[in-house]
Amino acid sequence: MRAFLIPVLFSLTLLGCGPFEEVFVEKDLLERPQAKRCSDCHADIYKEWKESRHALAWKSESYRRESENYTKTKCLACHAPHQVDPEKKPKLRAEFKDDGVACVACHFKEETGAMHGPLKVWSPPHPSKQDLSYTKSSFCAGCHRETYKEWKLAKSSKSCQDCHMKSLGKKDLIQKFPFYLFHRAKPRHSHRFTSLIASEEDIKVWFEGGRLYLENVGVPHNLPTADQGDPRLYLIARIAYKDGKVRTLRRMFSPQAENALAPGRPVGITITNAEGVSSIKIKLLRKLSWKKEKELILSREIHGEGLPGQVRRGNPEGGEGVGKDSEG
Amino acid sequence: MGRKTLSLLLAGVFLGASTLASEVVLKKPPESLDNYYPPKSKKWEFLSKMHAMSTYFYGINLNINNEDWKNALRWAKELKKEYVATSKMVPEWKEYFKPKLADELVKAVESKNVDNVLKAAQALGKTCAECHAEYQLSVKLAYHFPSFESIKLEDPIEFMEMDTGKYMEKMTNSLKALKIYLMQGDKDNAAQAGEEFVERVRALKGMCSKCHTSKLSVEAIMGKEYMSNLDKLGEVLSSGSGDKGKVFGLLQKATSACMKCHNVHLVPAVVQEKFEK
Numbered sequence: 001m002r003a004f005l006i007p008v009l010f011s012l013t014l015l016g017c018g019p020f021e022e023v024f025v026e027k028d029l030l031e032r033p034q035a036k037r038c039s040d041c042h043a044d045i046y047k048e049w050k051e052s053r054h055a056l057a058w059k060s061e062s063y064r065r066e067s068e069n070y071t072k073t074k075c076l077a078c079h080a081p082h083q084v085d086p087e088k089k090p091k092l093r094a095e096f097k098d099d100g101v102a103c104v105a106c107h108f109k110e111e112t113g114a115m116h117g118p119l120k121v122w123s124p125p126h127p128s129k130q131d132l133s134y135t136k137s138s139f140c141a142g143c144h145r146e147t148y149k150e151w152k153l154a155k156s157s158k159s160c161q162d163c164h165m166k167s168l169g170k171k172d173l174i175q176k177f178p179f180y181l182f183h184r185a186k187p188r189h190s191h192r193f194t195s196l197i198a199s200e201e202d203i204k205v206w207f208e209g210g211r212l213y214l215e216n217v218g219v220p221h222n223l224p225t226a227d228q229g230d231p232r233l234y235l236i237a238r239i240a241y242k243d244g245k246v247r248t249l250r251r252m253f254s255p256q257a258e259n260a261l262a263p264g265r266p267v268g269i270t271i272t273n274a275e276g277v278s279s280i281k282i283k284l285l286r287k288l289s290w291k292k293e294k295e296l297i298l299s300r301e302i303h304g305e306g307l308p309g310q311v312r313r314g315n316p317e318g319g320e321g322v323g324k325d326s327e328g
Numbered sequence: 329m330g331r332k333t334l335s336l337l338l339a340g341v342f343l344g345a346s347t348l349a350s351e352v353v354l355k356k357p358p359e360s361l362d363n364y365y366p367p368k369s370k371k372w373e374f375l376s377k378m379h380a381m382s383t384y385f386y387g388i389n390l391n392i393n394n395e396d397w398k399n400a401l402r403w404a405k406e407l408k409k410e411y412v413a414t415s416k417m418v419p420e421w422k423e424y425f426k427p428k429l430a431d432e433l434v435k436a437v438e439s440k441n442v443d444n445v446l447k448a449a450q451a452l453g454k455t456c457a458e459c460h461a462e463y464q465l466s467v468k469l470a471y472h473f474p475s476f477e478s479i480k481l482e483d484p485i486e487f488m489e490m491d492t493g494k495y496m497e498k499m500t501n502s503l504k505a506l507k508i509y510l511m512q513g514d515k516d517n518a519a520q521a522g523e524e525f526v527e528r529v530r531a532l533k534g535m536c537s538k539c540h541t542s543k544l545s546v547e548a549i550m551g552k553e554y555m556s557n558l559d560k561l562g563e564v565l566s567s568g569s570g571d572k573g574k575v576f577g578l579l580q581k582a583t584s585a586c587m588k589c590h591n592v593h594l595v596p597a598v599v600q601e602k603f604e605k
Contacts, residue, residue, distance in 0.1 A: 230534060252484035256537045270565075270567065
């Protein structure tokens with residue numbers, strides 16, 4: 001059907017309406033419209049973005065509170081950026097701040113007057129330019145600075161986009177008639193910018209030399225990570241001793257306390273009276289900055305040294321885990 | 329009268345009463361002043377008026393010394409305008425303001441008589457100084473330091489959210505417990521209390537970032553050296569050696585941050601609490 005319609009529509013347009021590009025140019029698209037305007041064509045991408053934290057970057061109640069009602073000037077630009085460029089702190093946008101980190105902030109560039117993106121596309125309503133910086137972690141670094149530094153230290157082969165903008169396979173970029181007929185499906189990546197939760201395989205836990213160790217072996221940035229946000233990781237260890245005594249040890253890890261779990265760097269916690277330990281039940285939970293509830297990452301039991309059945313669990317081989325989608 | 333003498337006398341007009349007082353008064357500022365300071369207003373309107381009046385006062389001084397009576401009159405009129413406007417901002421302070429004296433200063437400058445100007449300036453300045461003597465310090469303490477009231481901290485040991493006062497109490501109690509157990513020779517309990525103290529100090533760093541969004545200011549107090557000392561303290565405690573000498577030595581460094589922050593924040597926090605600000 002498409003193979004037939006494309007040449008027909010194309011010929012009709014050329015014959016009847018003058019130069020093709022001019023006919024379909026929609027000038028307001030180059031005047032920094034609201035995200036809703038982009039949904040006229042990119043309905044699916046808009047729907048994904050609308051469900052993302054980027055869409056709530058300005059409107060989020062936790063951000064409003066933490067920014068002291070938008071008066072902490074340092075925070076503002078990344079929550080409503082004018083133009084996002086690799087490794088460059090953006091400037092605060094003047095208009096439509098409620099849109100947060102929106103379509104034109106990331107895709108429209110003043111320098112070219114065109115929409116930039118990772119794909120080579122033909123888009124009559126607005127000029128488009130292929131820009132491979134969209135596939136690299138450095139694109140996110142202007143705002144997610146601390147996380148980017150951590151990621152660089154981890155020397156991971158995976159980019160931010162690999163995990164947080166998952167591939168959706170080949171899909172239509174636009175849904176509006178008749179434009180979608182002119183395009184072939186292209187490789188699409190989710191614009192939900194999903195927050196992931198570490199999986200059990202991402203954290204290695206073991207008990208050795210009287211110390212309980214935790215190591216982030218699967219996530220290529222600190223756990224948890226944030227620039228100014230305050231997410232937390234909670235460890236609850238219920239230590240059972242041979243004499244029947246039980247002690248509960250709690251620890252909290254956060255980027256603001258600078259004790260988050262860095263990739264490949266074990267954190268050891270000394271267990272007092274270690275020789276008397278018979279078993280340790282461990283729970284690891286996390287709390288995102290904007291959420292009140294804690295979510296379970298792992299729950300397991302390990303046994304004391306020298307006892308039959310001692311295990312060293314986790315992912316001894318290391319390697320990068322992929323985490324789980326925390327939403328939905 | 330020489331220029332120097334006039335300058336000195338006029339400079340003293342504003343400061344006089346507050347600096348000569350032999351006791352410090354902290355009177356609770358009136359409610360309506362809240363309208364011109366954070367958190368209600370981020371524009372600092374009242375302080376801006378004070379700076380403006382002080383500047384215009386100096387404008388008179390500066391121009392008379394340059395024998396530029398035209399500009400001196402300009403600033404006298406500006407001063408009068410600001411003084412009258414300011415007198416209407418805080419009704420509870422209405423009695424401190426004497427707009428008539430501001431008018432007399434304008435007339436004195438118009439007369440181009442230095443003695444008249446000095447007399448009128450002193451009379452007007454006295455009204456400022458009287459209010460400053462009673463309120464300048466309390467206003468500074470009540471409004472110039474952000475309140476800790478809205479800041480909540482999560483205790484890393486009990487996972488409960490609490491206000492800063494309660495958190496400080498828990499942290500210092502774990503410090504005191506560590507010292508007591510160490511002196512009693514109870515190594516296990518000393519280790520546990522000490523580890524809890526270390527974790528609470530570590531988590532406290534998160535509190536600073538609520539206001540100090542620039543990491544540099546936090547690093548100045550709890551920087552790499554400080555955190556590495558804290559790690560060492562944690563290790564010594566966890567080893568269960570009960571080495572009093574080492575622990576007390578490391579504690580001395582770990583508690584050095586207390587004084588640095590308290591020197592800046594404690595007095596305003598206590599005053600704000602008393603004023604219920």
